[in-house]
Amino acid sequence: MxxxxxxxxxxxxxxxxxxxxxxxxxxxxxxxxxxxxxxxxxxxxxxxxxxxxxxxxxxxxxxxxxLNARFYAKKESGKTVELFLLEQIDDKRFKALLGGKWKKEGYLYIENYKIFVSSRDDEGLVYVDFLENDPFQMMERYGHVPLPPYIKREDKEIxxxxxxxxxxxxxxxxxxxxxxxxxxxxxxxxxxxxxxxxxxxxxxxxxxxxxxxxxxxxxxxxxxxxxxxxxxxxxxxxxxxxxxxxxxxxxxxxxxxxxxxxxxxxxxxxxxxxxxxxxxxxxxxxxxxxxxxxxxxxxxxxxxxxxxxxxxxxxxxxxxxxxxxxxxxxxxxxxxxxxxx
Missing domain, CATH: 3.40.1780.10 (QueA-like)
Structure with missing residues (x-):
């Protein structure tokens, strides 16, 4: 065929x-x-x-x-990276996209809260573990609306x-x-x-x-x-x-x-x-x-x-x-x- x-x-x-x-x-x-x-x-x-x-x-x-699935998180170095949660694995774990360079596992910070991020898998995705907090409360408080990549602006209240x-x-x-x-x-x-x-x-x-x-x-x-x-x-x-x-x-x-x-x-x-x-x-x-x-x-x-x-x-x-x-x-x-x- x-x-x-x-x-x-x-x-x-x-x-x-x-x-x-x-x-x-x-x-x-x-x-x-x-x-x-x-x-x-x-x-x-x-x-x-x-x-x-x-x-x-x-x-x-x-x-x-x-979900308000987009976060701006900080590396240990203080550099800001974009984190986009894609799929819930369990109560505390999500599969996610992570912007910038990231070679090995380590910690990121959303405000003062620490999360653990795995190294990238074969698809270029990471696993995110919310160690201290409920991820949905974190999304409600600190997450941004995940506008599609073709909308070339930051999310707003509307x-x-x-x-x-x-x-x-x-x-x-x-x-x-x-x-x-x-x-x-x-x-x-x-x-x-x-x-x-x-x-x-x-x-x-x-x-x-x-x-x-x-x-x-x-x-x-x-x-x-x-x-x-x-x-x-x-x-x-x-x-x-x-x-x-x-x-x-x-x-x-x-x-x-x-x-x-x-x-x-x-x-x-x-x-x-x-x-x-x-x-x-x-x-x-x-x-x-x-x-x-x-x-x-x-x-x-x-x-x-x-x-x-x-x-x-x-x-x-x-x-x-x-x-x-x-x-x-x-x-x-x-x-x-x-x-x-």
Whole structure:
């Protein structure tokens, strides 16, 4: 079987389109409606999404909450380094990225608190042991919002609220499930009045979501693992609604990956608790659970853009992205959204 070049998923892109701040109001961001049946595009505001829902649709969101996972720590020498917690190992230990030179294990200091840091592993990551304090209290007190690397500024007070969704609950992510950032409580109320049920699942977004595909062929790319959970009652209700012929709208690629990973070959969604997925969705994948997708605009040559092409159809997605670039839609976490119907 021939392999697919990553260049297939490249597109002309202007870096000035990367949103550095959120829209003034969550639902005032722009929305591109992508109608697969009619092969057409509609340019709207996100709050207009309500007009495209009816009682035959239901919504699934990711209720993960972003950790204040970035610290500025000091070496024994007094030099400041950046420490980015990626994954919790146990109550006191995390896997992390560490900036600057670091050859052997030793101590770092966050304010006056001492933490122990291992030497780098084969992936260039370190293990951090919080010796004296609860790491979550430390994050709350001294941690910074882990804005993505393409947001070229320091985090601010506004980010504590706006880099989380209004429905965020379960702490565990180092990046926001961006498609959910556009929703407001008022929008949810309006959807419920139209008979649209809303369900929550959890997928903890890892830093791997930002890693570019470095291999020449997409089949050679190793997907990162992310943990997810789906309550039994949620899985049962979703299965019931699907049997009724109702359409599932996934809010974000994280929801797609969790749902598709937990759906068996008979099309039945199975509950999950702290399961892991490294599902890489690409063209040719047969979607078993998700019918429609709300998502932000993604990086060229990324696994997220590859997923979107698999879902919406390659030609239509290239057309939609071309329109988005030409029309100056804002891209990435704080950017605008697309509804693939």
């Amino acid at each position: 021939s392999k697919t070049s990553i260049e297939r998923y490249n597109f002309d892109f202007d870096e000035s389109l990367i949103a550095q701040y959120p829209a003034e109001k969550r639902d005032e961001s722009r929305l591109l409606i992508v109608d697969r049946k009619e092969q057409r595009l509609l340019d709207k505001k996100f709050k207009d999404i309500i007009d495209f829902f009816d009682e035959n649709m239901f919504l699934v969101v990711n209720n993960t909450k972003v 980010d504590k609220e706006r880099y989380n969704t209004v429905f965020s609950k379960k702490v565990g992510s180092v990046a926001a499930p961006a498609a959910g950032l556009h929703f407001t409580d008022e929008l949810f109320d309006a959807l419920r009045k139209k008979g649209v049920e809303i369900f929550e699942i959890t997928l903890n977004v890892g830093l791997g979501t930002f890693r570019p595909v470095k291999s020449e062929y997409i089949e050679d790319h190793k997907m990162h693992k992310e943990s997810y959970s789906i309550d039994k009652s949620v899985a049962e209700r979703i299965n019931f609604l699907k049997l009724q012929g109702k359409k599932l709208v996934a809010v974000g690629t994280t929801v797609v990956r969790a749902l598709e990973s937990s759906t068996n070959n008979d099309g039945k969604l199975m509950p999950a608790e702290n399961a892991y997925t490294d599902l890489f969705i690409k063209e040719g994948y047969k979607f078993k659970m998700v019918d429609m997708l709300i998502t932000n605009f993604h990086l060229p040559k990324s696994t997220l853009f590859i997923l979107v092409c698999a879902f919406g159809g390659y030609d239509l997605m290239k057309k939609a992205y071309r329109y988005a670039v030409e029309s100056r839609f804002r891209f990435f976490s704080y950017g605008d959204a697309m509804f693939i119907m």
